[in-house]
Amino acid sequence: MNKLxxxxxxxxxxxxxxxxxxxxxxxxxxxxxxxxxxxxxDLKDLTIVAYGGADIxxxxxxxxxxxxxxxxxxxxxxxxxxxxxxxxQAGGLEVMEVDEGQLLVGLRAxxxxxxxxxxxxxxxxxxxxxxxxxxxxxxxxxxxxxxLAMPAINLDVALxxxxxxxxxxxxxxxxxxxxxxxxFVRAAETAYVSCEEVYDxxxxxxxxxxxxxxxxxxxxxGIIHAPYGAxxxxxxxxxxxxxxxxxxxxASAAEEDGWAKYMAEFIAGGEDAYLEKIGGPDRVKSLKxxxx
Amino acid sequence: MxxxxxxxxxxxxxxxxxxxxRGNGEVLASGIGPIPRLGASLAKLTHTPELLMTDSEAFxxxxxIPLGPRGDYRPKFSGSMNFARVFDCVWGGKRHVMIGPVQIxxxxxxxxxxxxxxxxxxxxxxxxxxxxxxxxxxxxSMFIVNHSARVFVPGEVDVVGGVGYNPDxxxxxxxxxxxDLRLIVTNLCVMDFGGPxxxxxxxxxxxxxxxxxxxxxxxxxxxxxxxxxxxxxxxxEQLAIIRRxxxxxxxxxxxxxxxxxxx
Numbered sequence: 308m309n310k311l312x313x314x315x316x317x318x319x320x321x322x323x324x325x326x327x328x329x330x331x332x333x334x335x336x337x338x339x340x341x342x343x344x345x346x347x348x349d350l351k352d353l354t355i356v357a358y359g360g361a362d363i364x365x366x367x368x369x370x371x372x373x374x375x376x377x378x379x380x381x382x383x384x385x386x387x388x389x390x391x392x393x394x395x396q397a398g399g400l401e402v403m404e405v406d407e408g409q410l411l412v413g414l415r416a417x418x419x420x421x422x423x424x425x426x427x428x429x430x431x432x433x434x435x436x437x438x439x440x441x442x443x444x445x446x447x448x449x450x451x452x453x454x455l456a457m458p459a460i461n462l463d464v465a466l467x468x469x470x471x472x473x474x475x476x477x478x479x480x481x482x483x484x485x486x487x488x489x490x491f492v493r494a495a496e497t498a499y500v501s502c503e504e505v506y507d508x509x510x511x512x513x514x515x516x517x518x519x520x521x522x523x524x525x526x527x528x529g530i531i532h533a534p535y536g537a538x539x540x541x542x543x544x545x546x547x548x549x550x551x552x553x554x555x556x557x558a559s560a561a562e563e564d565g566w567a568k569y570m571a572e573f574i575a576g577g578e579d580a581y582l583e584k585i586g587g588p589d590r591v592k593s594l595k596x597x598x599x
Numbered sequence: 600m601x602x603x604x605x606x607x608x609x610x611x612x613x614x615x616x617x618x619x620x621r622g623n624g625e626v627l628a629s630g631i632g633p634i635p636r637l638g639a640s641l642a643k644l645t646h647t648p649e650l651l652m653t654d655s656e657a658f659x660x661x662x663x664i665p666l667g668p669r670g671d672y673r674p675k676f677s678g679s680m681n682f683a684r685v686f687d688c689v690w691g692g693k694r695h696v697m698i699g700p701v702q703i704x705x706x707x708x709x710x711x712x713x714x715x716x717x718x719x720x721x722x723x724x725x726x727x728x729x730x731x732x733x734x735x736x737x738x739x740s741m742f743i744v745n746h747s748a749r750v751f752v753p754g755e756v757d758v759v760g761g762v763g764y765n766p767d768x769x770x771x772x773x774x775x776x777x778x779d780l781r782l783i784v785t786n787l788c789v790m791d792f793g794g795p796x797x798x799x800x801x802x803x804x805x806x807x808x809x810x811x812x813x814x815x816x817x818x819x820x821x822x823x824x825x826x827x828x829x830x831x832x833x834x835x836e837q838l839a840i841i842r843r844x845x846x847x848x849x850x851x852x853x854x855x856x857x858x859x860x861x862x
Contacts, residue, residue, distance in 0.1 A: 332682065359726075377726055378726055378727060378728055378729070379725045379726035379727075379728045380725075380726060381725055381726075386724075386725060387723055387724060387725060391723070392723040395713065395719075395720050395723040396719070396720055396721070396722070396723055397719075398718065398719030399719075404712065404726050404727055405727065405731075406727055406728070406729060406730065406731035406732045407686075407728055407729050407732070408686045408689065408690070408729065408732040409731065409732070411686060427735050427736065427773075427774060427777075428690075428731050428732040428735060428736070429731045429732075430731075430735060430762075430770075430773050431731075431734075431735060431759075431762035431768045431769055431773065431775070431778075432727065432730070432731045432734075432759045432760055432761070432762055432768075433712075433717070433727075433758045433759040433760070434727060434731055434760075437717055437758075443770070443773075445772060451772060452772060452773070452774050453770060453771070453772030453773045453774075454773075483656065483657035483658065483679070483681060484656075484657045484681040484682055485681070485683070486682065487682065487683065598667065598668055598669060599654070599655035599656065599664075599666075
């Protein structure tokens, strides 16, 4: 069993029209190397489910998103993701906008192979109006409370970024938060994990940090070696976000052909060229975590 | 304790926002943005020490963390409050958040999603974020730096993200018991939901502001609290705490030209 592959192998297994869940949170630990490989591909008509950041923004800019499912799309210090804003304001982007916790409930329902899970979240708001398919259920117990039956958000594929992976599909993700990567992976038919480091066997190499394993290897179809693969988002256990890069990216959204230029400058040449372009490993390693 | 002789409007607002958390007990105090965060921190360091707070990222702290670059200061963590636990906390009702929505209506409904038509927004904002879950589960307050009829809209907000007290929005059988809107602190006044049917009323006017000015800057009719008073400025003790919590004077950048507290 060898699940090591490169990002192009992964893209070859994806199909236009798929529903893809992306781990990470806003500008934190996004599997951006995998997103960039999708941007280099012919894939289109994708449904993207995420705690959105530049993943949704870039895929919208490239015209690859049919539908976005999100609670927010933000780069934190740049509050509204610039290309997401552009796509929304142009009209025509199909969306399922829900509370961030509702997204979690829907993904958990999918991971548990349930049609829905009950929640109060969303009731009384326009989330109900703009998601006319959402239905309520009445508690069968004495309280008789009416609750939202949050439908399962079933994913074809989940993409997440981790510290370490091995040939078998085991992974470890360090840092203070999981960003619900494990919930995305469980909600999906299968998952691809980009990793800062890859090994033959994690039990041999990093037995001591097995607690950082977030999900079982039977959920993982591919491990992709992608050092600094979360850039320009942060990997809090390793490097901060690249706000200078995000600012440049955001500025491109206001320029004529801004996306085409960004794509040509940073993405089209492949990941080795990308890393070179952003200043190499030393620069990424030196990126500081934000202080609030 | 007497009011300090000189203070900025931002400093008065820190004190006014801190009142939102008074007596809340052991709940997570989340102040979104510099003024509400300073307000929550001040509350914890003065009248309500049992509040829980975070480092604004993933950990619980017992000493509120100063704003901005920390120099040699190293936060000490007492526990974890990663995103999964934030949802557990929210759904369990153990939180009081103060947010800055882009619109608020007379029912206390809030919008952070977009301005204009949802299907083709005039201005896309953040999305509904956590507003639906926060507002239906725990205590909520709001902070508005520029009180105007663009924020306090005449009808309903463009996209209802946070629930409020509009009876038309509540189908039979849906539990509203946990909805508890507390304060709206603005650059002009402090309002609460103490009127009939939770109607918004002006609880205090900042020094030099009249009720008529507030009404003119609000898109719906306001009530005057029977006990309406002048918002209290900070004491010297409170000012010292605020300065310690905000060593880079970020509070001075929140309101245009950083006006004085007494106008």
